[in-house]
Amino acid sequence: MDISTTYLGLKLAHPFMAGASPLSARLDSVRRLEDAGTAAIVLHSLFEEQITMAATGRIRHRDPLERQFAADLSLFPTTTDYPFSPVEHLEHLRRVKAAVDVPVIGSLNGTTGEEWLKYATLLQQAGADAIELNLYEVVTDLTVPGSVIEHQIRSAVAELKRVLHIPVAVKLSPFFSALGNFAHQLDEAGADGLVLFNRFYQPDIDIRTMTAVPTLELSRAHELRLRLRWLAILHGRVRSSLAVTGGVETPPDGVKAILSGAHAVQMVSALLRHGPEYLQTMQRGLESWMEWQKFGSLGEVRGRASVQSSPDPSAFERAHYIRTLHSWGM
Numbered sequence: 001m002d003i004s005t006t007y008l009g010l011k012l013a014h015p016f017m018a019g020a021s022p023l024s025a026r027l028d029s030v031r032r033l034e035d036a037g038t039a040a041i042v043l044h045s046l047f048e049e050q051i052t053m054a055a056t057g058r059i060r061h062r063d064p065l066e067r068q069f070a071a072d073l074s075l076f077p078t079t080t081d082y083p084f085s086p087v088e089h090l091e092h093l094r095r096v097k098a099a100v101d102v103p104v105i106g107s108l109n110g111t112t113g114e115e116w117l118k119y120a121t122l123l124q125q126a127g128a129d130a131i132e133l134n135l136y137e138v139v140t141d142l143t144v145p146g147s148v149i150e151h152q153i154r155s156a157v158a159e160l161k162r163v164l165h166i167p168v169a170v171k172l173s174p175f176f177s178a179l180g181n182f183a184h185q186l187d188e189a190g191a192d193g194l195v196l197f198n199r200f201y202q203p204d205i206d207i208r209t210m211t212a213v214p215t216l217e218l219s220r221a222h223e224l225r226l227r228l229r230w231l232a233i234l235h236g237r238v239r240s241s242l243a244v245t246g247g248v249e250t251p252p253d254g255v256k257a258i259l260s261g262a263h264a265v266q267m268v269s270a271l272l273r274h275g276p277e278y279l280q281t282m283q284r285g286l287e288s289w290m291e292w293q294k295f296g297s298l299g300e301v302r303g304r305a306s307v308q309s310s311p312d313p314s315a316f317e318r319a320h321y322i323r324t325l326h327s328w329g330m
């Protein structure tokens with residue numbers, strides 16, 4: 001049975017890989033991921049704020065020591081809170097590349113297309129097989145329209161494509177008013193892959209102190225459905241390859257992602273919960289499902305549950321919405 005896949009032009013033995021997380025921050029856990037059979041490894045991110053702080057002592061063009069900015073900027077990790085300095089991060093990537101045979105994807109995480117992005121070239125020089133760009137921002141400025149944000153991200157991708165010879169994936173937020181069009185724009189800008197979706201870590205409110213408190217909960221499978229919907233909508237309609245991230249908890253979740261159109265399945269929470277060896281459970285689960293359904297190759301599975309065959313996917317979505325509301329029984 002052939003469960004190999006191609007993601008970002010990289011030939012992978014199967015679709016399951018470790019997404020960006022602390023699992024890649026130590027060489028021993030990187031080796032453990034490879035021993036557990038990960039198809040590729042996305043390194044934990046190098047952050048724009050970390051890079052600008054090291055280069056200029058500033059975060060978002062502001063000096064954390066200036067009184068007016070101190071309160072907001074003090075929430076950012078200090079230079080020593082990151083596992084590595086930017087230069088050490090490059091060295092770590094070199095070591096990871098020397099330690100494993102699977103493709104290693106470097107991750108850049110920021111909000112702008114500014115100077116810091118030159119680290120993409122440095123990651124490439126250090127041996128990255130591809131770059132995953134994560135422009136994660138909650139846009140709180142009420143005067144900034146969505147089109148400006150889309151333009152910024154599209155330009156950053158086009159610029160990376162101009163300077164790099166390795167593939168570029170874009171880890172996306174689901175919060176665009178016309179996500180399909182934005183995916184199409186990124187495709188036109190040359191993105192080799194789209195990674196659906198960033199998880200937005202939403203602070204809770206502590207009613208004792210009446211302040212927002214950061215919370216980090218590992219994902220559960222119910223988060224997958226938003227991803228399945230958009231994989232199913234984009235499958236076969238963009239040139240970029242598609243990866244899922246977010247809510248792949250068990251082997252059936254992996255199967256659903258591929259049925260919706262995923263070329264690659266990134267996992268973090270499940271690996272933090274069960275250990276890297278869970279990747280083998282995912283692989284075995286996919287193989288036995290394919291055997292049961294009598295599929296010989298992953299190509300036959302991918303996108304089978306996508307909306308590609310629907311002449312009006314929007315009507316399909318609307319019909320499902322109304323039908324779901326009515327399924328409660330009136």
Ligand SMILES: Cc1cc2nc3c(=O)[nH]c(=O)nc-3n(C[C@H](O)[C@H](O)[C@H](O)COP(=O)(O)O)c2cc1C
Pocket residue numbers: 019020021022043044045046107109134171197198199218219220245246247248266267268269270
């Ligand atoms: C502890 C932790 C650290 C993470 N670090 C990063 C990171 O450095 N860069 C990034 O793009 N995503 C990061 N993520 C997000 C994951 O890559 C992934 O997109 C998210 O957890 C959803 O996948 P999951 O449901 O399999 O956990 C992190 C997630 C966790 C839980």
